[in-house]
Amino acid sequence: MERWERQQQRYALDREERFTVICDVVEHVCVDRERPTLLDLGCGPGSLSVRLARRLPDAEIVAVDMDPMLLELARAHHPDVARWVEAVIGEDGWTDTLGLRGGLDVAVTTTALHYLPAPVLLKTYESLAALLRPGGALVNGDHFPPDARSCSDLTAHVGRRRAERSGDESHEDWEAWWSAAAADPELANLFELRQRSRPSSGGGGENWHLPVSRHAELLRESGFSRITPVWQVGDSCVLVALKD
Template sequence: MGVSMGTARTWVERWERQQQRYAVDREERFTVIADVTEHLCAGRGRPLLLDLGCGPGSLSARLARRLPDAEIVAVDRDPVLLELGRTHHCEAARYVDAVIGEDGWTHALGLDRGVDVAVSTTALHYLPAPALLRTYRGLAALLRPGGALVNGDHFPPDEPPCAELTAHVGRRRAERTGAPGHAEEDWESWWRAVAADPELADLYERRAPAGASPGDGNQHLSVPGHTRLLHRAGFRHVTPVWQAGDSRVLVALKE
């Protein structure tokens, strides 16, 4: 039995609130990703978009509103988040269960043409560098000529003093814009509450242990570090297009 619409709406709304703790200017980041995607898809009648680490469909839903003619394929490994997305944002995307970065993960997507734009937000940082490179190579193979990867995440500078400064600026920005404070629900408490909901208990039990926390991954990898991996993967042009603190949107273009 699937999750009810009311339950899905409640948990997605709670997800949206707790995620504001982890992304400076999260809504503006979404808007910038949509701006870039819209620009890259201009003149294409039915663009194909790929949402990596889609969670419950937060970015897919926003892109579907901005580009109503787009076909969106949203991929994640978490059964709870995928079911919430399929229920609450059912018309936004086709949701696919796959482990990004594993061998053969792109075959699970069921794509019949080249991807115009692959997007992600606060999702690829959990991949270790070798898996991230494999993912970048897989995406380069999926994208059509002129396509792009648009990735919003935290990209700290290499030098610790500079990383401390950008993190501080991000925290102060969050304070000024009214991001949730210490008392608000965070990642761990959101998942504890999910586990206690009888309607989600079976889905929660199916979660892989590796998906239970954000993990270590590559979250300390700087923009130059990502750029080197992207160049090795076959992306010719890489540039940041937006920044608030250490939160950035990085665009990699395939020729």
């Protein structure tokens, strides 16, 4: 789990600040809710859910991911933080597995939805709009490239150079972490289950990492009329969509 945190930091230098901003938004949206219900989309091993639980200890957190191995790590290390649910976000009926008893106050996600093709992302946003109570919010922290390709190349270059200066590139990368996990005897059964359960075609191709403007279009189509970035460093951004 410690190595997971370090390799994630390699790809998002301001990851902790981004988590903090997301928690700030959730706290503000839920200020009048005694026991808010929060949904963590693409939760992985629970990094964001843990931070939300610290900030809002009375919240009910439902955390969903399609990866059985990462979910088992979350259950093992943070059993009381959230209700951990395995589901493929965007598939037909995926929200039925969440077991939400009432209205949802806030849905949060970080570096998780960029792999969804635009049509699936639209369906996902529509599903979340249906779940959220009036005044609720969807909070998405991710890398959103600029609309122009030349600007996108520029922000990517600046990000790489910044990472080099920080020294975080010395940490193992995504592929190295997964290779180590696959070689760990204690995780062998979970890793095999992960390989069997992965969707056959989950790639988004040219739809990966859509710009904020495209996300805003899809959110408006889904019924969110108030959309705004609340924090940004380079192409790392926290985008908030409020439900009327």
